[in-house]
Structure formats: C-alpha cells, structure tokens
Amino acid sequence: MKKDSLMCFRLSKNMRDSLAKLAREEKRSLSSLIEIVLFNYLKEKKALKGIKKDKRQYPRKNVSVPAFINQNISGEKTLHAGSVTNLSLGGVHISIPQDIPGEVIFDPEKSKFEIIFTLPGENRPIRLTCESRRVVDSKEALNVGASFVDADFNSYKALNTYLM
Structure with a gap:
C-alpha cells in the first residue's frame, strides 16, 4: 500500500507508552502498529472504501x-x-x-x-x-x-x- 500522507495527532502519555510497548513486543515500528489499529477499526466500521491492504503475506x-x-x-x-x-x-x-x-x-x-x-x-x-x-x-x-x-x-x- 502506498503511504503518501503524514498524519500527526495528540494522545496521552499512557496511551503512547502502551502502543510503544506493544510495537516492541510485535517487533514492528510504532507507525506500523498504529496503521494496523486504524485499518482494523475502519474495516470493523465498514468504512474502507477504496483502501487496499498490503498484498504481502508477511510484514517486512x-x-x-x-x-x-x-x-x-x-x-x-x-x-x-x-x-x-x-x-x-x-x-x-x-x-x-x-x-x-x-x-x-x-x-x-x-x-x-x-x-x-x-x-x-x-x-x-x-x-x-x-x-x-x-x-x-x-x-x-x-x-x-x-x-x-x-x-x-x-x-x-x-x-x-x-x-x-
């Protein structure tokens, strides 16, 4: 999936630390983890029109x-x-x-x-x-x-x- 946009947002320190810990445990970048969370949320809400998931079977x-x-x-x-x-x-x-x-x-x-x-x-x-x-x-x-x-x-x- 082409990633051509940058997004910046605020969140609590506790939430940021929790996301960072989870990213470390899954051995992925924080931005990759946030993208997965957002993708799954949009998929659940059926708001994914025009969004394609990466075709790769395994994360890089x-x-x-x-x-x-x-x-x-x-x-x-x-x-x-x-x-x-x-x-x-x-x-x-x-x-x-x-x-x-x-x-x-x-x-x-x-x-x-x-x-x-x-x-x-x-x-x-x-x-x-x-x-x-x-x-x-x-x-x-x-x-x-x-x-x-x-x-x-x-x-x-x-x-x-x-x-x-």
Missing part, C-alpha cells in the same frame, strides 16, 4: 546488512556484493550498487539466485534461494524484490526467530 522488517548474491548464469557462477534493505518470512529486498565490477543480470520475472548474509546480532550466515519478483534499475543501484523458494532448516529457523 527494515534492515541494512551486507550480502553476497550468487547467480548461476549459463552454467557460470558469479558472486556480487549488495545489501539487504528489508526482510520478511516470504522474501527480501536487496540493493546492488551500480559501480560494482562485473555484470549483474536479473530478469524481472523469476531469476533464481542465492543470497548469503548474516542477521544483526548473529554469527552464522543465512543462505536462501530466491526468485526475483521485481527489478528496478536506478542510477545508484539495482533494486531487487525477491521471494524465498528454498532454505535450509537452520537458516529459515534463524530468520523466523529474528523476525518474530
């Missing part, structure tokens, strides 16, 4: 961690450096700088690749097989949104623990 968590992207192009493996900018249990968004050596090739429709990164506060690398879903080329970076198609049990368990 913003991160900034270095990653290696391993591609198999025509039988030849290539390794690229990039960074994971957000994660969910269903997929990842990665950013690959334009100034890296070597050619990075992503088909906007389902290029398979492996991503290797370490979660904040963890020592063991996470290895996930992904499939590109959206590719946006800009001056600074190649941005790839991808869904997970395969992961070893320990990697997915670590990802699940981090995101929950």
Whole structure:
C-alpha cells in the first residue's frame, strides 16, 4: 500500500507508552502498529472504501546488512556484493550498487539466485534461494524484490526467530 500522507495527532502519555510497548513486543515500528489499529477499526466500521491492504503475506522488517548474491548464469557462477534493505518470512529486498565490477543480470520475472548474509546480532550466515519478483534499475543501484523458494532448516529457523 502506498503511504503518501503524514498524519500527526495528540494522545496521552499512557496511551503512547502502551502502543510503544506493544510495537516492541510485535517487533514492528510504532507507525506500523498504529496503521494496523486504524485499518482494523475502519474495516470493523465498514468504512474502507477504496483502501487496499498490503498484498504481502508477511510484514517486512527494515534492515541494512551486507550480502553476497550468487547467480548461476549459463552454467557460470558469479558472486556480487549488495545489501539487504528489508526482510520478511516470504522474501527480501536487496540493493546492488551500480559501480560494482562485473555484470549483474536479473530478469524481472523469476531469476533464481542465492543470497548469503548474516542477521544483526548473529554469527552464522543465512543462505536462501530466491526468485526475483521485481527489478528496478536506478542510477545508484539495482533494486531487487525477491521471494524465498528454498532454505535450509537452520537458516529459515534463524530468520523466523529474528523476525518474530
């Protein structure tokens, strides 16, 4: 869902603290929690005309961690450096700088690749097989949104623990 409006309002300290505590427990931002509360209220009151819920199955968590992207192009493996900018249990968004050596090739429709990164506060690398879903080329970076198609049990368990 596109978020193109900023809203500011007053509330009691007790209510703000309660919302902040709940947001921490759910490991989401305060604004994300407030949006969910408002969305559910509008849905209950049947006042949602024209409002669409995010299509993603899982909530995203913003991160900034270095990653290696391993591609198999025509039988030849290539390794690229990039960074994971957000994660969910269903997929990842990665950013690959334009100034890296070597050619990075992503088909906007389902290029398979492996991503290797370490979660904040963890020592063991996470290895996930992904499939590109959206590719946006800009001056600074190649941005790839991808869904997970395969992961070893320990990697997915670590990802699940981090995101929950």
